[in-house]
Amino acid sequence: MSTDHQSTTTTVQFNHTAVLASDRSLSAEFLATVLGLEVGAPFGPFLPVDLGNGVTLDYYEMRDESIQSQHYAFLVPDDQFDTMIARLEALGVTYYADPSHTEPGKINRLFGGRGAYFDDPDGHNMEIMTRPYARP
Structure with missing residues (x-):
């Protein structure tokens, strides 16, 4: 195991992840609508939503299996929050100030920004936030 972490931490970047969905079109369109993005052309079994930092969410359809909820957080411009x-309100989707969804219709103000959580059509816990979390 290498102890030279400095050289790799500056070159490793997150590129894409598969997001499991019971209906990839429905889920990709939902997220793209909320974030003000577009759904890309299908790429094999995937339906991509490209984010502004070179990361792609590749929606992958799994109709016959249950989908385990995952958490996806998006750093968004404050002027678009x-x-x-x-x-979300126009879509009839409840948003929450907390990840446990106990404060409906409210936002949080963590780290000097604003944030909210909401479920996508498959129950993935989505988060929008205007400031990244402060790390020690």
Whole structure:
């Protein structure tokens, strides 16, 4: 095991992940609508949603199996946060101030920013936030 962490930490980047969905089109369109993005052309069995930092969420359909909820957090521009909340409201989606979904219709103000949690069509716990979490 190498102890030279400095050289790899500056070159390793997150590129993509598969997001399991019972209906890849429904789920990809839902997230793209909320975030103000577009769904890309199918790539094999995947339906991509490209984020602004070179990361792609590749929606993969799993109709015959249960889908375990995952957490996905998105750092969003502060000037677009209210628009995203309005899109959730227009879609009839409840948002919450906390990841446990105990404070409906509220946002949080962690680390000097704003944030909210909501479920996608398959129950993935999505988060939008305007400031990254402070790490020690």
